[in-house]
Amino acid sequence: MNEKLQNAIQVLQQKYGCEAHVHRGEHTLFMSADNLFEASQVLRDDFGFNLFASLTATDYWPEEEPRMHLSYQFFSIEHNMHLRLRVPLAGDNLNVPSIEKIYPNANWYEREVYDMFGVNFDDHSDLRRILMPYEWEGHPLRKDYPLGYEEPQFTFNFDAIDLRKPKATE
Amino acid sequence: MGVEQKLGNLGIVTTSLEKAVNWSRTRAMWPLLSGLACCAIEMMSAQASHYDMSRFGMELMRASPRQSDLLIVAGRVTRKMAPVLRRLYDQLPDPKWAVAMGDCCSCGGVFNNYAILQGVDEIIPIDVYIAGCPPRPEGLIHGILTLYEKVENEKLTKWK
Amino acid sequence: MAQLQEVSLDEIRHLVSDRAISGETMLLNMGPQHPSTHGVLRLLLELDGETIVHCIPDIGYLHTGIEKNMEAKTYQKAEVMTDRMDYLNTVGNNLVYCLAIEKLVELDVPERAQVIRVVLTELQRIASHLVWLATQSLDLAAQSVFLYCFREREIILDLLELVSGQRMMTTYIRPGGVWRDVPEEFYGAVDDFVNMFPKRIDQYDGLLTKNPIYIDRTKRIGVISAEDAVAWGLTGPTLRGSGVAYDLRKFQPYSGYEDYDFDVPTQTSGDVYGRFMVRMEEFRQSLRIVQQGMKRLKETKGAPVHSNNRKYVPPPRSEIGVSMESLIHHFKLWTEGFNAPKGYVYFPVESPRGELGCYLESDGGPKPYRVHFRAPSFSHLQAISKLSKGHMVADLVAIIGSIDIVLGDADR
Numbered sequence: 001m002n003e004k005l006q007n008a009i010q011v012l013q014q015k016y017g018c019e020a021h022v023h024r025g026e027h028t029l030f031m032s033a034d035n036l037f038e039a040s041q042v043l044r045d046d047f048g049f050n051l052f053a054s055l056t057a058t059d060y061w062p063e064e065e066p067r068m069h070l071s072y073q074f075f076s077i078e079h080n081m082h083l084r085l086r087v088p089l090a091g092d093n094l095n096v097p098s099i100e101k102i103y104p105n106a107n108w109y110e111r112e113v114y115d116m117f118g119v120n121f122d123d124h125s126d127l128r129r130i131l132m133p134y135e136w137e138g139h140p141l142r143k144d145y146p147l148g149y150e151e152p153q154f155t156f157n158f159d160a161i162d163l164r165k166p167k168a169t170e
Numbered sequence: 171m172g173v174e175q176k177l178g179n180l181g182i183v184t185t186s187l188e189k190a191v192n193w194s195r196t197r198a199m200w201p202l203l204s205g206l207a208c209c210a211i212e213m214m215s216a217q218a219s220h221y222d223m224s225r226f227g228m229e230l231m232r233a234s235p236r237q238s239d240l241l242i243v244a245g246r247v248t249r250k251m252a253p254v255l256r257r258l259y260d261q262l263p264d265p266k267w268a269v270a271m272g273d274c275c276s277c278g279g280v281f282n283n284y285a286i287l288q289g290v291d292e293i294i295p296i297d298v299y300i301a302g303c304p305p306r307p308e309g310l311i312h313g314i315l316t317l318y319e320k321v322e323n324e325k326l327t328k329w330k
Numbered sequence: 331m332a333q334l335q336e337v338s339l340d341e342i343r344h345l346v347s348d349r350a351i352s353g354e355t356m357l358l359n360m361g362p363q364h365p366s367t368h369g370v371l372r373l374l375l376e377l378d379g380e381t382i383v384h385c386i387p388d389i390g391y392l393h394t395g396i397e398k399n400m401e402a403k404t405y406q407k408a409e410v411m412t413d414r415m416d417y418l419n420t421v422g423n424n425l426v427y428c429l430a431i432e433k434l435v436e437l438d439v440p441e442r443a444q445v446i447r448v449v450l451t452e453l454q455r456i457a458s459h460l461v462w463l464a465t466q467s468l469d470l471a472a473q474s475v476f477l478y479c480f481r482e483r484e485i486i487l488d489l490l491e492l493v494s495g496q497r498m499m500t501t502y503i504r505p506g507g508v509w510r511d512v513p514e515e516f517y518g519a520v521d522d523f524v525n526m527f528p529k530r531i532d533q534y535d536g537l538l539t540k541n542p543i544y545i546d547r548t549k550r551i552g553v554i555s556a557e558d559a560v561a562w563g564l565t566g567p568t569l570r571g572s573g574v575a576y577d578l579r580k581f582q583p584y585s586g587y588e589d590y591d592f593d594v595p596t597q598t599s600g601d602v603y604g605r606f607m608v609r610m611e612e613f614r615q616s617l618r619i620v621q622q623g624m625k626r627l628k629e630t631k632g633a634p635v636h637s638n639n640r641k642y643v644p645p646p647r648s649e650i651g652v653s654m655e656s657l658i659h660h661f662k663l664w665t666e667g668f669n670a671p672k673g674y675v676y677f678p679v680e681s682p683r684g685e686l687g688c689y690l691e692s693d694g695g696p697k698p699y700r701v702h703f704r705a706p707s708f709s710h711l712q713a714i715s716k717l718s719k720g721h722m723v724a725d726l727v728a729i730i731g732s733i734d735i736v737l738g739d740a741d742r
Contacts, residue, residue, distance in 0.1 A: 023673045050560050054704035105563030108712045131390040133250045148284030208417035218480035233365040251391040254362050285395035
């Protein structure tokens, strides 16, 4: 099992020149956005990673280079191994090819990352917002988006906060 | 004494119109089946056999808002769901009441962020607030009984 | 509040067939408030008579922003929010979050704590499957099963309340172990439950398994093959109903599951009935695990239930009065919280719905920099459009019941 995983990592490293990283027993490969589609195809067809477990993103604002990292988690059921691909993205170029054609599963995951982070997926069949209302502006999970909490009003600052609060227009 | 006793022997009961109508309203108040999140599971538990809500008149939950009297908002209300909930409340025919079950609809609960309404009373006028996260079924039943007390004290002049 | 924002036809034009645009087929909205959608799920159905041509799910009506809210709280305080995601598997959510933290900070968990965690997780699995059975039968008009299942669920909720004080949102499992030891009455209560429950499962079996109406409504409905199921990311009992024996408790054991003796039921039909049979058998297997766990609990009475590492686990109250170090540890944990080293982990566990994973990334501070939960209901809902093609609207209700979604999980 471990040899197959090492084999897969070595093949991908040779083909795409990506770094490998091991932390707490988990293997991660840093991949660039251009190679992602082919690498996923290689993983599914040649190495048996048939379950696409998860896709998520982390925002590193205020660093602009890289601004975000996408984390793709793959799992192989027959060989029982996990692999993670990490794709760093620069702040002015948040475009990634969609892997929906390889893993049909990825459809909603990519919609969620688009909704929450604003990452654009090329060739996605249906890129719309999924968790927020359709006409919402902004991408909530970015670090420069405020939490939007209601401030607790004590007696000493009650009026000051009241001025800032949006009021319902009658 | 007097005329009531004679009438009582004849099988006639006298009461005020307010009391009669309020009594009948509390005895068969059917809620709308609108559970949103975790509190809905406790609402289902309260409807099941262990903590039976049918004892208090809530024999069943109607699925259609046009056929129910009470809107129990059970669970957190998000900004996407808020217009839907308002539309449901508008579709309930008069007389109608609304109960906010749980912390999330009373005041936003644990969640104080961009996606949750800080209290469903931002969009709907609420009669009774029930605290708890989620409130126990006995808590829900206590809230319903408080609502009944409120309904029994409603005045004729305030009827819609 | 503004007007209702609806999905106009332009936005979903690419998802429905041309017949809908020309008016031959009907677009029906099975709205967020519906008795059979198990929560606030909205389905846009394109119907040709009674047959479904396309089914487009629309979620987000319960999106709570839990992930962003957890970034603003320390690790211990954020655990409270994990309960409220998949509200039928609250113990499991706490478990996955604590396991991810323990993997990240390399914290040890003593054996007795692991046994308590396993026993409570399996009890929670039984409780979650009871709600599944209750709502599925209620949708298919077997209403008495609903009342029976909730009767059993009350007993399990009483057990959870005995241990933690809360029926549903327990927050009993904490990083480093569990909150406190189980009380004396727990052993007797669980033994009573374990002795009583198999007969109840036989009762449900007798009511549903060979019932011709139930079989008619569930066999050959919502069929999916094994390769398709894996490609669409189905996991858990939904996948095992199609024949793939993938259970994370066996493949990547955690929390001592490799020491327990249990089977993983599978069926090969891939339809609603197959998934029903898988979950019914899982009742019995979970009960086996609870029995073995209780035996080990009785043997290890008096052992510690949380780690001794005071940097992550608060010291007992009795020590605070006598030891200066304990006081300082307590103060640091309560004001600033513990710091996790820089790095990221992904920890999957087997929830009653499927693979629940927690992706935790830390930047060295006391608050999680990014926490993401891989929710099984989110992936399973995607597959509804594939599962329900060609079936009728009434079958759609059975299909939604069989994939066992919880909208709090899907929307987070």
